[in-house]
Amino acid sequence: MKNPMKNKLLYIFTLLILLVSCNKEDNQKRIAENARDTKKKELIFSNIKKGWDFYDEPINEATEESIKTWNDLRAFMQELGQKPKKTISAYQQKAAAISKKAMVLNNNIPELFNKPQIKSRVSVLITKVRLLDMFIHLDNIPDKKVVQLVGEINKELATLQRQMDILSEKSKIPVEEGEDEMRRMLLDSARAIPNTGMMPNQSVIPASTRAIINPNDARVE
Numbered sequence: 001m002k003n004p005m006k007n008k009l010l011y012i013f014t015l016l017i018l019l020v021s022c023n024k025e026d027n028q029k030r031i032a033e034n035a036r037d038t039k040k041k042e043l044i045f046s047n048i049k050k051g052w053d054f055y056d057e058p059i060n061e062a063t064e065e066s067i068k069t070w071n072d073l074r075a076f077m078q079e080l081g082q083k084p085k086k087t088i089s090a091y092q093q094k095a096a097a098i099s100k101k102a103m104v105l106n107n108n109i110p111e112l113f114n115k116p117q118i119k120s121r122v123s124v125l126i127t128k129v130r131l132l133d134m135f136i137h138l139d140n141i142p143d144k145k146v147v148q149l150v151g152e153i154n155k156e157l158a159t160l161q162r163q164m165d166i167l168s169e170k171s172k173i174p175v176e177e178g179e180d181e182m183r184r185m186l187l188d189s190a191r192a193i194p195n196t197g198m199m200p201n202q203s204v205i206p207a208s209t210r211a212i213i214n215p216n217d218a219r220v221e
Contacts, residue, residue, distance in 0.1 A: 051147030
């Protein structure tokens with residue numbers, strides 16, 4: 001007759017071997033998963049580091065002079081020029097700092113650039129920057145999207161500066177003596193005329209001023 005105690009010990013010993021074997025397999029799987037995760041994070045960091053290339057300099061000398069009058073835009077571009085290093089956490093902090101600088105761009109626009117076309121460009125730029133900040137803070141960072149947004153931010157910033165150049169050049173065009181006052185008077189008169197379809201006599205309006213009065217413009221009733 002077999003020894004019950006011996007059988008019991010054999011059963012326990014076998015069970016321990018199975019448990020050790022399972023734990024060893026789990027540890028190996030965990031190590032492999034950690035290695036894959038580390039490699040993935042390193043690749044994401046490498047891609048973002050390589051693609052994090054902002055245009056932090058004015059596109060030309062004229063824009064450089066214009067930016068000097070816009071403190072918030074100058075501070076924003078300076079923030080873009082300070083590239084983070086070493087860790088993805090540093091890039092996340094930089095994205096947050098850039099977003100913070102971008103959010104105030106619409107608050108104190110110089111009078112020369114305080115125009116709808118500039119404000120619309122700034123709004124688009126702010127949206128792109130906030131998206132960048134959002135994506136880079138995700139647990140699973142979409143590195144390709146982050147790099148894409150860097151390019152889009154550069155594009156919007158260049159478009160904004162070109163629009164600033166246009167307004168700067170227009171401001172340098174000399175106005176004939178009395179023409180500016182005439183324009184204001186004609187515009188005020190045009191807005192005051194009831195919506196009857198009648199327009200001021202074009203023959204008495206300077207040629208350079210006629211273009212600013214559009215028969216289709218809305219008038220004050």
